[in-house]
Amino acid sequence: MSGIRAGGQGEYRLQGRVAVVTGGSSGIGAATVRRLAAAGATVAVGYNAGADRAQALVAELPGEGHLTLRIPMEDSAAIGAAAAEVERRLGRADILVNSAGVTRAVPHAELDAMDDASFDRILVTNVRGPFATIRAFAPLLRRGGDSVVVNISSLSGSTGLGSSIAYCASKAALDTMGMSLARVLGPEIRVIGVSPAAVATDFVPGRGRAGVEKQAATTPLKMVAEPDDVAMAVLAAVTHLRLTTGSTIVVDGGRHL
Structure with a gap:
């Protein structure tokens, strides 16, 4: 049949490939940058307010050609300019990791405490921003013919439990958007969520390590999730889940059970 591709695609090597990581200056994003660079990719470290952090991170990465790039989730024009800059300076994009995100801790029962401005900011940053980023980089990703988008989601998107109702809603939207995009971006681009x-x-804000350890104690694996644990899942999604698209991979120590 026309258009059908053979399986057994083999190893997805990162040498010679370009990865773009939004929210790449700290947390999960920075850990992902380190893992991708260590595996051989040239990485564009996206940031919003963390220019100094991004530059310091690039300075410590192995390999050459890495760069910092301002990719603010609320500004689609700036996102488009970032994509053009990647094309101009690196010539290609094979991997896009949407790690930028925001939340605000608001108890779910306190409906009046979640003001419209906070709700809108969370949805714009966590949903519209990743969509605008995928839209801007899609031509470059398609050109490679074997590219992947990884969206950093959250278990909150499926449980409805999290820092705020708006945050939970944003991650559920990100997961559903990933399914829609996987349908239309294949076969050249896989779309995978890591949750x-x-x-x-x-x-x-305000949770601290003690709060994370308390949650970890309730899980079957009883392990605190470090940023690098999530980065390893991202790397696996890129390099090994060659027949996966439109799915969200849960990385939660069994908390969903």
Whole structure:
């Protein structure tokens, strides 16, 4: 049949490939940058306000050609300019990791505490921003013919439990959007979600490591999730899940059970 490709595609090597990581200056994004660079990729480290962090990270990466790139999730024009800069300076993009995100800790029962501005900011950053980024980089990703988008989601998107109702809603939207995009971006681009539970970062204001350890104690594996644990799952999705698209991989120590 016309258009059918043979399986057994073999190893997905990162040497010679270009990866773009939004939210790449800290947390899960920075850990992912380190893993991709160590595996041989040239990485564009996307940031919003963390220019100094991004530059310091690039300075410590193995390999050559890495760069920093301002990719603010709320500004689609700036995202488009970032894609053009990657094309100009690196000539290609094979991997896009959407790690940029935001939340605000609001107890779910306190409906009036979730103001419209906070709700809108969370949805724009966590849903529209990743969509705009995929839209901007899609031509470059398609050109490679064997590319992958990884969206950093959250278990909150399926359980409805998390830092705020708006955050849970945003991650559920990201997962569903990933299914829609996987249908239309194949066969040249795979779209995979990676969905951790609480991770030992400062992403959720006020939670702290003690809160993450408390959650980890309730899981079957009883392990605290570090940013590198999620980065390893991202790397596996890129390099080994060659026949996976439109799926979200749960990386939560069994918390969903």
